[in-house]
Every structure is written in structure tokens, then in C-alpha cells.
Amino acid sequence: MAMTWEQRKTLRQEARKNRSFLSREEVRRNSELIINSLRRLNTLNNARVVMGYLAIEKEVDIWPYLEFCLEQGQIVVLPRVEKADDRLVAVKYIGPDNMRIGAFGIREPLGEPFDPVLIDAVIVPGVAFDRSGYRLGYGKGYYDRFLPLLSSHAFICGVAHSLQVVDDVMPHSKDFHIPCLVTEREIRKIP
Numbered sequence: 050m051a052m053t054w055e056q057r058k059t060l061r062q063e064a065r066k067n068r069s070f071l072s073r074e075e076v077r078r079n080s081e082l083i084i085n086s087l088r089r090l091n092t093l094n095n096a097r098v099v100m101g102y103l104a105i106e107k108e109v110d111i112w113p114y115l116e117f118c119l120e121q122g123q124i125v126v127l128p129r130v131e132k133a134d135d136r137l138v139a140v141k142y143i144g145p146d147n148m149r150i151g152a153f154g155i156r157e158p159l160g161e162p163f164d165p166v167l168i169d170a171v172i173v174p175g176v177a178f179d180r181s182g183y184r185l186g187y188g189k190g191y192y193d194r195f196l197p198l199l200s201s202h203a204f205i206c207g208v209a210h211s212l213q214v215v216d217d218v219m220p221h222s223k224d225f226h227i228p229c230l231v232t233e234r235e236i237r238k239i240p
Contacts, residue, residue, distance in 0.1 A: 126141050
């Protein structure tokens with residue numbers, strides 16, 4: 050088990066390093082292509098409540114897509130880390146003035162947690178994804194503990210630059226399976 054943990058730690062470091070080499074222009078272009086693909090996913094378009102995220106460290110920037118969702122009248126919720134009980138919660142986005150810098154230097158919404166059962170779709174970032182539908186995050190397990198709280202009908206979609214897709218992230222039993230992955234090259238549905 051310790052070996053797998055070490056291998057995952059090494060993979061996480063390599064994936065973050067590889068992503069860091071992307072230029073701002075590559076991140077912008079990839080994000081634009083990914084957003085175009087997200088707009089073609091009917092499950093996302095028909096969702097009443099969409100959970101997204103604010104990009105860090107050259108992650109795919111989906112903010113323009115979330116603005117599109119808001120314009121369409123959808124409810125957008127964003128993640129916030131509750132340090133007191135070390136968990137991720139979703140909070141409704143109501144505007145830029147209702148944000149703060151959170152525990153990890155990430156902008157997070159203020160307000161009461163949103164009931165995860167009411168979320169129809171979640172767009173999930175990650176450090177790496179594998180071809181079997183597993184995600185490697187930053188190592189804290191926040192999404193792996195949050196995603197099981199969703200309704201069984203919720204649509205979950207990972208987004209990543211294609212260079213973040215690897216053969217195997219060596220998932221463990223608590224890793225959550227992500228059934229859809231969108232990169233700048235493809236929309237991959239994973240059974």
C-alpha cells in the first residue's frame with residue numbers, strides 16, 4: 050500500500066510539473082475548446098444546478114462556461130473547503146462581491162452550504178485522470194468524499210488538458226469513478 054501511495058505522489062508531482070509547462074496561450078486555447086465541448090453536452094445544458102470550480106495552477110479555466118450557465122438561468126455552485134471539519138461543501142455563487150480567499154489561496158463563495166442532493170451536474174478538475182475514469186486530485190480527498198453525497202442521477206464530468214490523461218492513476222477503494230472526461234481533443238464517456 051505504501052508503494053502505491055508513493056507512486057501516486059510521484060505521479061501527482063509529475064502531472065503538476067507537466068501542466069506547469071503549458072503556456073498561458075495553450076491554457077486559454079485548451080480551455081476554450083473544452084468549453085465548446087461542454088456546451089454540446091445536453092446533460093449539462095439541462096441541469097438546473099451546476100457545480101464548477103475556479104481554476105488554479107494552469108487548470109482548465111471553465112469560468113466563461115459558468116458565466117454562460119448563469120446567463121441561461123442555471124444555478125452555479127462552487128466548492129469551499131471547511132477547515133473546521135476538513136471537508137468540501139458547495140455554495141451558491143451570487144456574485145464576485147460574495148467571495149473570499151480560502152484556506153488554500155483559492156477564491157471561495159461565502160454563504161450557507163448548498164444541499165449536494167440538489168446538484169444536477171458537477172464539473173471536476175484534477176491533477177491527472179486515467180482512461181478507466183479515475184481521477185488523481187491534490188491528495189486531500191475532498192472530491193472523493195464530496196461526490197458520493199450527490200444524487201445517483203447527478204452527472205459528473207472531469208475536465209483536463211490532454212497531457213493530464215495517463216494510463217493508470219493507481220486508484221484506491223475510496224477514489225470516485227468519473228464517467229465523463231472532456232479534454233481539448235475529445236469527450237470521453239467511460240462506462
